[in-house]
Amino acid sequence: MGTPTGPKTPLIGSKSVKEDLACDLPRRNDLDGSGNLSEEALAGFAKFFLTTCIGQVSFMEELIQPNTLRARILNCAEDEIRNNYMPLKSDKVLEAVLYRGELPKGDVGDLLNISDRGARRITSALLQSGVLTSKSPRAPLHLAFPATLASRWMPGLFLNKLSTN
DSSP states (O other), X not given: OOOOOOOOOOOTTSHHHXXXXXXXXXXXXXXXXXXSBOHHHHHHHXXXXXXXXXXXXXXXXXXXXXXXXXXHHHHHHHHHHHTTSSOTTHHHHHHHHHHHSOBOGXXXXXHHTOOHHXXXXXXXXXXXXXXXXXXXTTSOBEEOOOGGGHXXXXXXXXXXXXXXX
């Protein structure tokens, strides 16, 4: 994986940015909108703003790599299970939350084909590890992005080592 190139937008302070931000200029002539302000300048600002937004989204997409996020999360869960940091079948719960967006706590037992007590044990371990979150004891489970796993789940988002040069 290469280093993300960042958004392709002009630097703040450059002449073109100042021109693009000047969206409240007075009207230039009778063909430049119907109010006191320039419609042409507003359209230029809107184009600049949307181009900047698209650049930022592209930049973040390159860092996060959403197409492989599911595989990274599940590989990490398998490693955690193998090293006894997560209970068995935790990866199945994470996969269900990834696909559904949320998972009612009562569905964990049926999903894993285990007792309610076993489901509560797995759910509790995932909540305690910070991998899942829930707003209340009865609220559904949602995926969390704990800082402890950020470098494994989203490797391009954070630098592993800071350069001292």
